[in-house]
Amino acid sequence: LLCTGIYNNLLFSSTIDRNKNVIPGEVLEAIISGSQEFFDKMKNFGVNITYMGGETADVGDVVRTITVNGTMTARWPKSKLITNDKIKPGNVIVGLAGYGQANYESEYNSGIASNGLTSARHDVLYKTYGARFHESYDTSLDESVVYIGPHQVEDKVKVESGEVMNIGKLLLSPTRTFAPVMKELLENHFEKIDGLIHCSGGGQTKCLKYVPENVRIVKDNLFEAPIIFQIIQQASKADDTEMYQVFSMGTRLEIYTNERDADNIISISKSFGVDARVIGRVEESEKKELVIKTGEGNLFF
């Protein structure tokens, strides 16, 4: 919703399916009260989300452990929507980091977010987790792809801030919300924003779904991928092309704007503890294309 310009007056309804033989009521309570805590925190930033309750079903026949889904609804004036149709050659792209510690987060966020989690878990964690936790994976999978990583969840890692955390924490970091930052930008600087793209499914190539047919996106100044993605890449031996297609690699939200407004947007983001920089630009082109410059060279999509 945020990347369509909606940041307030939200209704949230949750849908939880669980196997009650594995997931006791205490887990449900923690999920529900944790959601409410998050909404309370967002309320302090003027982002009002009402928890409408929802449905919890005991369906152990279909669910191994638990699935937690939620649906957000809002009413919003059409004139205040971001539709991405203003994206054009000449735009610069301000990238917002998905990792670090925003001043509305209570600890370091690895930036892993919510895509590629299944493969990350299997590629990073050690074989014995499969034997110990049968309920945590699809038992019809070939054993050669089930928990084939070099790490234990307790393995220690030094993150960018210098803090030492364990790998389990990094794999479980919540997906960072940009709601407080975007509320400020959308309420007071709406006209400066030509487009918003959230690097979720599709990672750094997600923009190809939303930019016009005939532009070239050049991303030559992305954040250096934070440590969790280095750990995943070392463990999985995936090449850069695959990594940038699956994961955000640290640069999580793209704001398409004009060169003169970029600095102001960057300072606002930084004032919330969310790192930001100009990560690239939109150029004229005969076809839709994307170039990503990494330390190793150029990737073309």
Place this chain on the structure above:
Amino acid sequence: LLCTGIYNNLLFSSTIDRNKNVIPGEVLEAIISGSQEFFDKMKNFGVNITYMGGETADVGDVVRTITVNGTMTARWPKSKLITNDKIKPGNVIVGLAGYGQANYESEYNSGIASNGLTSARHDVLYKTYGARFHESYDTSLDESVVYIGPHQVEDKVKVESGEVMNIGKLLLSPTRTFAPVMKELLENHFEKIDGLIHCSGGGQTKCLKYVPENVRIVKDNLFEAPIIFQIIQQASKADDTEMYQVFSMGTRLEIYTNERDADNIISISKSFGVDARVIGRVEESEKKELVIKTGEGNLFF
């Protein structure tokens, strides 16, 4: 939503979690287009539901086969909500049947609806289904409760209408919607309806959640339970108390009204092919209680 009085201007968003190794894209297509077909059919009755799309996630680590959830949202005037606070001694209860064939249904509906399905499947179907379809149940269950019934899905059963159908069809009957009937009642006879209770989770005891503290509900004229519930009860050996607590037993929606308006409500329901009758009444009492008269005697809750 219907039993709060909302029957129109609905938004629907679906949330599908699947194991892509077991559930191919064709299944997703059938579910999505089937939902749209249902909404198109409801539109013919003036019940407008807009399919907003939704989210489909490949999460084989947590889902054995597939879970299909949906969230409905609507805006509605407060003055047109049914809150059940008008339910009072003197009310009669018109019960709407959940089985048979409404004139908006394409075939006989067993009335099984969406509660108790897991136990119904295990109690009714034959042992070999477990061996053949491991993905269809919680493999951590004790074998003594997994598919312990006497039936094959192809076993033939004569239903109330005289038609012969197989047990698989009866177990898979869709939950009947009462939307077309209720639209007519809520639009033109709103003032006659003091309460609406849908006998979903809790079956015939669901009313205890919604009626006032100090009334006795007497249900002495419920529909005779249709064949599917007889099959389940014979297979599971459950007593009547348990059956009426888990299943609707054929009487699916309760309309609390006045004696003089009941006949009119019943004829409107029947005009849609949905059988209806006065199934009971609300009496004065010192405490909240429920009496169900069955062929075998009285059940007290």
